[in-house]
Amino acid sequence: MSAARPGLGTAGRILSPRVQLQALIVLAFLLGGGGVAYGLNNLAVQLFALLLLAANGPAVGRFAVHAPFFLRLLVLLTLALPLVQLVPLPPAIWQALPGREAVLASHMLAGLGDGQWAALSLDRSRTLTAFASLIVPATLIALGSTLSDADKRALAWTAVACGAAALVLGAVQLQGANTYGLLYPVDPGPNILYATFANRNSTGLFFVIGACLALTLADPARPRVLLAGGILAVLLLIGAILTQSRSSMVLTALPLALLLLRLIAFALRRGPRADRKVAAVGLFLALGGALTLGAIAYSAAQGGRVADAIVRFEDRRTDRPEMWEDTLYAAGQYWPAGSGAATFDEVFQLHESLEYVSPRKAGRAHSDWLEVTLESGIAGLVLAAGWLLFVLFSSWQHLRRGPWWPGVGAGMAGIAIAAQALIDYPLRNQTLLCMAGLLVVLLATRLREKAE
Incomplete structure (x- = not known):
């Protein structure tokens, strides 16, 4: 060589x-x-x-x-x-992906209608x-x-x-x-x-x-x-x-x-x-x-x-098991496509259990x-x-x-x-x-x- x-x-x-x-x-x-x-x-x-x-x-x-x-x-x-996750998709495709209900609702509230193209990633800048x-x-x-x-x-x-x-x-x-x-x-x-x-x-x-x-x-x-x-x-x-x-x-x-x-x-x-x-x-x-x-x-x-x-x-004081439980639940909501690389901080807050909410924000899954x-x-x-x-x-x-x-x-x-x-x-x-x-x-x- x-x-x-x-x-x-x-x-x-x-x-x-x-x-x-x-x-x-x-x-x-x-x-x-x-x-x-x-x-x-x-x-x-x-x-x-x-x-x-x-x-x-x-x-x-x-x-x-x-x-x-x-x-x-x-x-x-x-x-x-991550590049594939940035590619814009027609509405018939991205709206059929799991976990996109909140995105569609936000589009409707913003007056964008349901005909917008969108990427798989829920936060393109993060991805x-x-x-x-x-x-x-x-x-x-x-x-x-x-x-x-x-x-x-x-x-x-x-x-x-x-x-x-x-x-x-x-x-x-x-x-x-x-x-x-x-x-x-x-x-x-x-x-x-x-x-x-x-x-x-x-x-x-x-x-x-x-x-x-x-x-x-x-x-x-x-x-x-x-x-x-x-x-x-x-x-x-x-x-x-x-x-x-x-x-x-x-x-x-x-x-x-x-x-x-x-x-x-x-x-x-x-x-x-x-x-x-x-x-x-x-x-x-x-x-x-x-x-x-x-x-x-x-x-x-x-x-x-x-x-x-x-x-x-x-x-023994740690909130990681709670974060892992909520992350696993959130992952199930977007499975099998996912929410987009590096979007954890944006989507986790939507699915965090109320009983696990604390003054500290979970910016990472710690796994x-x-x-x-x-x-x-x-x-x-x-x-x-x-x-x-x-x-x-x-x-x-x-x-x-x-x-x-x-x-x-x-x-x-x-x-x-x-x-x-x-x-x-x-x-x-x-x-x-x-x-x-x-x-x-x-x-x-x-x-x-x-x-x-």
């Missing part, structure tokens, strides 16, 4: 596709953690991604021709779904915004899939470095009890680590993804780099705990399982002294991990930030799986299941044939995203969408070689 030719023509390696995508990852990290409420930040990242697509047309063409068919199909259908959010991961997938394995590792190391930078920023924020250093106007307690996100669950997941990659990117032939990656992974997991995100704390079990899996692989290696050095590094990481867990347990017993994080598991079901119906569920199948199958392929550890780590990180999506909305900001695109690039490597 050959590396892609440098883009932007004359600047050689400085402006190579790898460097361009590294810049995109850093930009998404800096500006993309706030979600839909920060449209200008998101727009800057999306425009830069469009610039990269325009500057690397041949690479996009190679992806369209040589990428595995299933991956190309997933990318195409994912981009097409267009949803399509725009897909530009960044699509750019990473299309251009990143044409790179060499070494360049893909470089992209992943860039994401890990962003995780380390987020950890440093979070340490500064905590040092000041969150009185300075916050990038978004959240109202946190003094012991919650936000870093570059407006949602601590996203911060914690970002650290978990970084830990999975740090544990698997280092080449066993370079024990020092392997050791540095392991130490960084442990620090990122501590950062995930300091976010006090319960879902992220649970998900730290995945990189720990990944560490155990890699230690077992080290133990099974036989060969020259170099291999024994790698085994020694593995033993050191195992001891270091055990000591870190012991230190966390001691800190929790003595009180402080770790104790505050663990105590949150005792808090991306349910939210996709409401917004995109059976098509959205099939696409989500297709992506999950791609992650699981690709992870197994990477583990069975080699293994190629960056692909295994990317698969574990992808599983972490899917798991948190059960109770939160991880893929509703540009930073984590960018990370998801990067994981797909790492997962697709072996499949692309086979396809060629």
